[in-house]
Amino acid sequence: MAVGQRTPDDASAPAQGWGLNTWDSPWLNFKFLLGAGIVLLILLFGLVGPFFWDTDLAYTGAGPLNKPPVWAEGGLPEHPLGTESNGRDMLAQLILATPSSLKVGFLAAIIGMGIGMALGSVAGYVGGWWDHVIRTLSDSAVTIPALVVLVVIASYVQMTDTTAMALILALFAWPGPTRLVRSQVLTLRERSYVRMAHLSGASALEIMFVEMLPNMLPWLAASLTGGISAAILGATGLEVLGLGPTRVPSLGLIINQATTNAALVRGLVWWWLPPIIILMVIFVGFFLMTIGLDEIANPRIRQFSSTRRERTAAGELPPVEPVEDGTAGEEEAALEVDDLHVHYFTPRGEVIAANGVNFSVRKGEILGLVGESGCGKTTVAMAILQVVQPPGRIVQGAVRIEERDLVSLSGRDLRRVRWRDLALVPQGAMNSLNPVTPIREQMADAILAHENIGRAELEQRILNLLNDVGLPERVIDMFPHELSGGMKQRVCIAMSIALNPQVIIADEPTSALDVVVQRVVAQTLLEVKERLGVSMVMIGHDMGLQAQLVDRIAVMYAGNLVEVAPVESAFAEPLHPYTQLLIESIPSIRERKPLNVTEGLTHDLRDPPPGCIFQFRCKHVERICRERRPELVERDDDHLVACWLYEPERHSLIELEEA
Amino acid sequence: MTQPGKAEPLLRIRDATMEFGGGFLSSQPPLVALDSFSLDLHESPAQITTIAGESGSGKTTLANLVLGFISPTQGQILYKGVDLSQLDRKQRLTYRQEVQAIFQDPYDVFNPFFRIQHTFNLVMRHFALAQDKLERRELIEDALNVVGLRGDEILEKYPHQLSGGQRQRVMVARAYLLRPRLIVADEPVSAVDASLRAMILDIMLRLRDEHGISFLYITHDLSTAYQIGDNMIVLFQGITAETGDTGQIIQNPQHPYVQELINSIPVPDPKIKWDTDIRLPAEETMRSQNAEGAPRGCRFYQRCPHRMDICLENQPPLIPVEGQHAVACYLYES
Numbered sequence: 001m002a003v004g005q006r007t008p009d010d011a012s013a014p015a016q017g018w019g020l021n022t023w024d025s026p027w028l029n030f031k032f033l034l035g036a037g038i039v040l041l042i043l044l045f046g047l048v049g050p051f052f053w054d055t056d057l058a059y060t061g062a063g064p065l066n067k068p069p070v071w072a073e074g075g076l077p078e079h080p081l082g083t084e085s086n087g088r089d090m091l092a093q094l095i096l097a098t099p100s101s102l103k104v105g106f107l108a109a110i111i112g113m114g115i116g117m118a119l120g121s122v123a124g125y126v127g128g129w130w131d132h133v134i135r136t137l138s139d140s141a142v143t144i145p146a147l148v149v150l151v152v153i154a155s156y157v158q159m160t161d162t163t164a165m166a167l168i169l170a171l172f173a174w175p176g177p178t179r180l181v182r183s184q185v186l187t188l189r190e191r192s193y194v195r196m197a198h199l200s201g202a203s204a205l206e207i208m209f210v211e212m213l214p215n216m217l218p219w220l221a222a223s224l225t226g227g228i229s230a231a232i233l234g235a236t237g238l239e240v241l242g243l244g245p246t247r248v249p250s251l252g253l254i255i256n257q258a259t260t261n262a263a264l265v266r267g268l269v270w271w272w273l274p275p276i277i278i279l280m281v282i283f284v285g286f287f288l289m290t291i292g293l294d295e296i297a298n299p300r301i302r303q304f305s306s307t308r309r310e311r312t313a314a315g316e317l318p319p320v321e322p323v324e325d326g327t328a329g330e331e332e333a334a335l336e337v338d339d340l341h342v343h344y345f346t347p348r349g350e351v352i353a354a355n356g357v358n359f360s361v362r363k364g365e366i367l368g369l370v371g372e373s374g375c376g377k378t379t380v381a382m383a384i385l386q387v388v389q390p391p392g393r394i395v396q397g398a399v400r401i402e403e404r405d406l407v408s409l410s411g412r413d414l415r416r417v418r419w420r421d422l423a424l425v426p427q428g429a430m431n432s433l434n435p436v437t438p439i440r441e442q443m444a445d446a447i448l449a450h451e452n453i454g455r456a457e458l459e460q461r462i463l464n465l466l467n468d469v470g471l472p473e474r475v476i477d478m479f480p481h482e483l484s485g486g487m488k489q490r491v492c493i494a495m496s497i498a499l500n501p502q503v504i505i506a507d508e509p510t511s512a513l514d515v516v517v518q519r520v521v522a523q524t525l526l527e528v529k530e531r532l533g534v535s536m537v538m539i540g541h542d543m544g545l546q547a548q549l550v551d552r553i554a555v556m557y558a559g560n561l562v563e564v565a566p567v568e569s570a571f572a573e574p575l576h577p578y579t580q581l582l583i584e585s586i587p588s589i590r591e592r593k594p595l596n597v598t599e600g601l602t603h604d605l606r607d608p609p610p611g612c613i614f615q616f617r618c619k620h621v622e623r624i625c626r627e628r629r630p631e632l633v634e635r636d637d638d639h640l641v642a643c644w645l646y647e648p649e650r651h652s653l654i655e656l657e658e659a
Numbered sequence: 660m661t662q663p664g665k666a667e668p669l670l671r672i673r674d675a676t677m678e679f680g681g682g683f684l685s686s687q688p689p690l691v692a693l694d695s696f697s698l699d700l701h702e703s704p705a706q707i708t709t710i711a712g713e714s715g716s717g718k719t720t721l722a723n724l725v726l727g728f729i730s731p732t733q734g735q736i737l738y739k740g741v742d743l744s745q746l747d748r749k750q751r752l753t754y755r756q757e758v759q760a761i762f763q764d765p766y767d768v769f770n771p772f773f774r775i776q777h778t779f780n781l782v783m784r785h786f787a788l789a790q791d792k793l794e795r796r797e798l799i800e801d802a803l804n805v806v807g808l809r810g811d812e813i814l815e816k817y818p819h820q821l822s823g824g825q826r827q828r829v830m831v832a833r834a835y836l837l838r839p840r841l842i843v844a845d846e847p848v849s850a851v852d853a854s855l856r857a858m859i860l861d862i863m864l865r866l867r868d869e870h871g872i873s874f875l876y877i878t879h880d881l882s883t884a885y886q887i888g889d890n891m892i893v894l895f896q897g898i899t900a901e902t903g904d905t906g907q908i909i910q911n912p913q914h915p916y917v918q919e920l921i922n923s924i925p926v927p928d929p930k931i932k933w934d935t936d937i938r939l940p941a942e943e944t945m946r947s948q949n950a951e952g953a954p955r956g957c958r959f960y961q962r963c964p965h966r967m968d969i970c971l972e973n974q975p976p977l978i979p980v981e982g983q984h985a986v987a988c989y990l991y992e993s
């Protein structure tokens with residue numbers, strides 16, 4: 001039975017980008033784990049400490065005054081970290097102060113998160129007036145200078161314990177989560193599965209907690225860790241100023257006492273430095289957790305940061321030796337894909353997504369790559385650009401541009417070739433535009449990531465690009481949400497041609513657009529091709545559109561190319577049974593044909609059968625088809641097919657051999 | 660509200676208008692997503708009614724209205740003669756159960772957190788469809804069989820472990836489980852390819868013929884509508900441009916916009932290439948087009964090759980041309 005893995009297609013769908021039950025557990029993010037480890041260690045120090053050290057030593061008069069740590073001259077083993085001017089033991093103080101500082105942070109952030117979740121979900125879910133009021137409140141709350149107000153409040157309110165402190169800090173911890181939850185709810189409520197739950201009669205609460213909440217977790221967690229460190233920072237600030245509770249030890253209080261006792265000038269380093277170090281470590285820990293969680297929540301951040309780095313790496317390309325190869329084609333190739341194998345190494349086995357894919361794109365031509373979803377089209381596109389997503393990997397093969405094999409390039413060289421020579425209009429590109437950033441900035445980012453040019457030139461360049469794809473100039477100042485689908489898609493095309501590539505790979509550039517807009521976008525692609533003289537790979541599953549647009553067509557089935565031919569002969573005389581099926585099942589407006597219902601992919605991509613890949617669905621299957629894989633060979637002029645039907649000679653030869 | 664004598668339509672939409680934004684809190688005028696839309700859908704014979712139009716034409720707004728996700732700013736939506744906003748508790752439950760949906764994206768219809776079973780449990784629980792576990796299991800199995808699936812194959816799996824085709828079929832099974840009278844199918848085959856498309860369209864036909872379920876088939880793809888649809892309404896910027904029998908409209912489109920739509924369907928023959936370029940005026944493609952408030956005159960004016968002076972004055976009314984075939988275009992005013 002067909003097993004559909006997650007395909008790169010849904011990478012653009014945010015809340016689906018993580019999920020504990022997918023192949024790689026997203027929590028296994030190095031930064032997150034490292035940060036969590038650090039925070040855990042600090043926590044342990046405070047929790048386990050009292051069992052090993054007498055915390056009564058933290059109070060006045062417990063020991064001698066101003067003793068340095070044990071390793072310094074004059075240090076005492078009874079006070080390993082020394083004592084301060086009141087004779088309190090430093091280690092005991094730190095053991096007590098650390099958890100109390102953490103507690104304030106956790107408490108304040110959790111209260112803030114609780115308020116945020118309540119308000120945010122009401123705003124997002126109920127909307128209308130509620131939304132307006134809550135949004136205004138939270139928006140104005142973030143503009144208040146928190147520390148100043150905190151200081152004012154704290155100097156009026158006598159704080160007795162950490163809980164009171166946490167409550168005051170929570171006043172500033174709710175707007176962030178509120179805004180976050182609101183925007184998450186607004187996005188998630190449009191998701192089909194949430195609407196489905198609604199149709200299934202689920203109540204608002206059930207939808208919020210069962211359907212939405214799990215999908216927000218990484219965002220909430222990132223907001224929480226960020227909130228905790230902000231609250232600790234606020235609390236420490238107040239304590240240092242002496243505005244915190246004075247009876248409970250806290251890291252800020254130690255610093256406060258150290259400064260009021262002039263520890264700095266008196267050289268009592270062991271008094272003021274340790275709490276600062278612990279605070280730093282705590283902040284580093286939470287910071288790592290927060291950015292780790294951000295990466296988990298938005299898997300794309302990592303990708304973007306690598307393109308930023310390219311900006312600095314503007315060195316010249318080192319010469320690359322041309323690859324010795326006898327396959328110099330009859331016609332000049334702009335791009336050659338040679339015996340490409342891509343596998344996804346999933347815990348449940350190896351998905352063979354591209355199996356010996358071979359084709360070339362000639363200069364100035366449009367090559368169509370068609371096949372049903374999951375057959376490996378996107379994988380091939382990604383492999384050409386060397387951006388196959390893990391757990392996928394190119395296990396064999398070459399991708400050549402001007403004799404240079406991209407598979408063997410790495411790092412900087414590869415990145416340069418990748419965007420200079422090759423450009424990608426990814427699947428669902430228009431949905432990957434950031435809705436809240438103006439077009440100008442997004443296009444500038446794309447250009448500046450690879451080139452260093454001045455402002456005026458940049459502006460002109462962007463305007464020219466917009467013009468190239470037939471968009472009016474004022475689009476430059478618009479936001480993606482103000483544009484129609486077709487316009488967004490054209491912005492993406494403009495971005496892809498920004499660096500004058502030689503080959504553009506467009507992955508389903510017009511799917512999800514209606515016919516009129518589809519036609520406009522297709523026209524745009526044709527014009528761009530003519531004007532820039534680029535070559536193009538057009539990935540798609542709409543055979544009608546392929547007929548209109550491409551010069552040659554390559555048909556893919558379950559990771560294998562089964563037919564490559566000039567588009568006229570592919571339509572006039574499709575050779576492979578699968579291509580025939582594709583062409584027969586094009587819906588027509590000329591006649592009402594009965595539906596041609598066939599099974600989809602019938603085998604598991606992790607377990608391809610020996611022999612022909614199409615054997616389970618083929619009407620003409622014979623014994624040989626089950627035993628040997630037919631090769632892609634030229635049958636007609638420039639018309640290649642992988643099917644035993646067209647190889648009677650070899651077929652009988654093999655039978656003879658076997659007999 | 661029921662008129663005796665005449666059969667009450669299953670779904671009746673009367674002059675429904677849906678505006679977004681605007682209001683005194685906003686500086687912008689509202690966007691009219693759907694403008695005075697009317698439709699009668701009868702329970703029998705069950706029919707597939709296509710709502711066609713480009714993205715942003717109001718198709719999904721219409722789906723959301725019928726599904727009760729939003730309520731119209733003006734006009735009425737009646738289910739079995741009762742306005743959706745006046746349904747009592749019991750009627751509401753019936754309506755919820757009897758009006759179901761299939762959505763476009765087979766990747767998005769399942770919460771990635773739960774096994775497929777969750778989807779079925781949800782409906783089972785809220786509509787109390789079964790007495791006990793056994794009956795529950797049987798009903799689910801039965802629904803899955805209708806779409807050619809087996810329970811042990813999929814119920815315990817997570818959505819990402821199913822192929823797109825399986826997911827889409829599970830969605831149909833879920834809807835079928837509720838024995839709906841009407842299924843709103845919002846672009847159910849736009850994101851799938853040939854083999855799957857045919858399979859899903861075929862299931863829709865079977866549900867119509869064997870189980871008497873009506874469909875609102877929402878699509879931008881006229882060719883699949885032609886294959887399975889009975890009636891058709893073509894929307895343009897929230898306005899009904901043309902309505903009638905599917906065959907009539909496809910073979911003999913009257914509205915200049917519908918003609919353009921049909922001409923834009925790529926011909927699956929490389930020898931017959933698109934001859935002329937079409938140009939959308941830049942304004943036309945922008946949603947902010949409606950920014951000056953409800954525009955007067957025909958909304959297709961800027962793109963229309965046949966535009967006349969009169970077209971600028973008022974939105975043309977629906978003018979009957981033949982039988983139930985009607986067009987909103989002054990060219991047909993006699």
Ligand SMILES: Nc1ncnc2c1ncn2[C@@H]1O[C@H](COP(=O)(O)OP(=O)(O)O)[C@@H](O)[C@H]1O
Binds near residue numbers: 004006344375391
């Ligand atoms: N990240 C991944 N992990 C595991 N399998 C994957 C992943 N991405 C794609 N696949 C599998 O590889 C095959 C090819 O997918 P894809 O290249 O997206 O096909 P197409 O673009 O033609 O729809 C499919 O079976 C898909 O399930």
Ligand code: SF4
Binds near residue numbers: 577618619625
């Ligand atoms: S090789 Fe055999 S099974 Fe494969 S497509 Fe050709 S005839 Fe069918």
Ligand code: SF4
Binds near residue numbers: 915959970
């Ligand atoms: S009413 Fe006028 S502008 Fe509108 S479609 Fe008809 S002819 Fe064209």
Ligand SMILES: [Mg+2]
Binds near residue numbers: 377427507
């Ligand atoms: Mg794809």
